[in-house]
Amino acid sequence: MLHFRLALLPAFALLLITFMANDSAARDNLKDQLEPVRQEFALPALVAAVAHEGKIVAAGASGVRAIGHDAKAELQDQIHIGSDTKAMTALLAGMAVEEGRLAWDSTIGEVLGDEVQGMNETLAKVRLEQLLSHSSGIPSDTQEMIEIYFNTDAFDYNLTNLRLMALEAWKKNEPVIPENSPFQYANFGYLIAGTMLETAMGQPWEALIQQRIFQPLELETAGLGATATPGLIDALVGHFPDDDGQPEPRLWGAAADIPPIMGPAGTAHMSILDFARWGGWIAGQAERGPDLVEPETLAYIMEPKVQAKIPDPPPGIPEEGGYALGWGFEQFDWAERPLHTHNGSNSMNLAKILIDRDQDLAIVVATNIGGEQANLAAGEIMKTLYLTYGKD
Template sequence: MSSIAKEVLYKMEIHTHIDQFLIEQGFNGSFLFAYEGSVRLCKGYGWADMEQKRPNDKHTIFKIASIGKQFTAAAIMLLQQRGQLDVQDALAHYVPELPGLGYVTLHQLLTHAAGLDEDVHVNWDVDEDLEPLRLEAMDRIAPTYKVGSFHYSNFGYALLGLIVERASGRKYETFIHEELFLPLHMERTGGHLASYLAEKNRAIGYAEGKAAWKQDIPSYNSAGSILYSTVKDLYRWERAFHATQLIGSEGVRAMFTPHVAIDNERGYGYGWMIYSERRNTAYHNGSLAGFRSTLYRNTDKDAVLIALSNLGDTGLEPIERLKQDIASWL
């Protein structure tokens, strides 16, 4: 146990120690820590824009990368709850353009167990007016790995986003905005590139001390990977799971079950990584040009840690050490 964790055990003022630790380690981003239903620390650190000396604060928006896969998974669960699809359905029912993957189930796509490469056929350099997926030559795609084993795939979640569209009759972004963000008052969460660029209090992504901006694909193309949000909005999102506010208890239980083993310590649920021996603890990280993010929750202690950084190379290094300290304290 580190010195930080030992001090916490004696003084029980974890938020004070977290704040000091983040300052000492030079964390650059926005951070939120909540415990037993109460936000103990929520603030920004360092610069959102290093050139203009504009600081990060608790309202700054960041690209959250793969944390957005939770929204895709929740959309699928919401559609199942309404009887519009079933996670055991075969992909062929929704995307007949993929005969080589026709027998793969939605459950296998949700758990990264469909045998797909990470980014096969995800076009990372398209404009917002293009379709989510380019379906030409799809008839030749087949699993690269053994179906049923874990292989992380952005393409798999892009397919889930397409399924959300076809099952609901609405564009992916429209569906998650209307069904997830609006009901939870997540007013600073979205995916449209123009909205992000127009936001005055947005973080500029950096890597190796230089701006790392690139023209990212629209969020529907990777079904959530290019969304932006704030620590406060993501806490509203986590609280919705805590209260089974949008997704019923059965759906929440499915999302936080480690269905497929990642390694000896972790399994993958639906948009969440869960510790096999500590199923009360789940998280997901995100990584994108100039940005790093993590959302971590412990349901036994009702503890939540959310960190969004605009340092793409070192942003989460102090956070990963901090998560270990918090886990040992809890």
């Protein structure tokens, strides 16, 4: 019997290779479209993929994994998606709501008041939905928040405890909602939302995203933190300016990503193909398996809750548009209707995702460097792909 199984292995391997080749052949190769843009904007690598009706219909990779190294960018290479992780945290919140563990109007005080006592009264009344829609009055990253993120306690505590300690350190601050718009892009708000999920669901956020999103969707390349295996250049490595302003690859270690305490706000990575699979599931409006949440719950998550008006926004954040729960809702001048979108960057990478639910279409673009040039290049590719694969 053992010899019979061994005899089947070469045939099975050949069948698998043939299937993978046919799968790749069925997709449009975008490399020739990506390469000129990559060169024009001087990016290390540029990758993109398109999913339509749950199938990846186009994908491509160009450039190198890291400047100064010969390894070419590949479709299976992990890319860092930064704040595009926020949509996944919002989906986990939807699961908690469906299971009766939380409600959209659950407050920080109700869920975390026993763990973090003496909170500012206004902060304690902030609702989960406000945290996920950046409308809680919690500001964008302040110097005090940055000092909390980059603390020295990481070696002494688990991440769940560190997040509670972060709220403990900030608990006396009073959220203030601006007059012109309640929208303030708040990573700290997502850190708190992740802590509420951990308390309500009894597991670390890291375990929840693995077990409830990555595994059911079969995102086999998905993980958290820096993309490359320490000691190897086996993924798209982020780049950051050195002292002379030249892009330097951040290969491994703490310098290769934001602190893991910020996981709920943006530390996920995965291949561009898996990123497209995630987008394809969202574009399918939860009508296509796996059954992560009810379609009504996903529709609620995708419904804009606040209008954003941001003067002089950083790269990747629009000046105005709707914001749902982990998703922007923006009118582009090249599209007939507003589309769901989000941008993610840990300052060393940049990723964009675009969802057209009416056409069951998802477009993802990423590069392994941050900044305005990266944003412009990824935006140009996103527009081109939408005009090519959108059928309206």
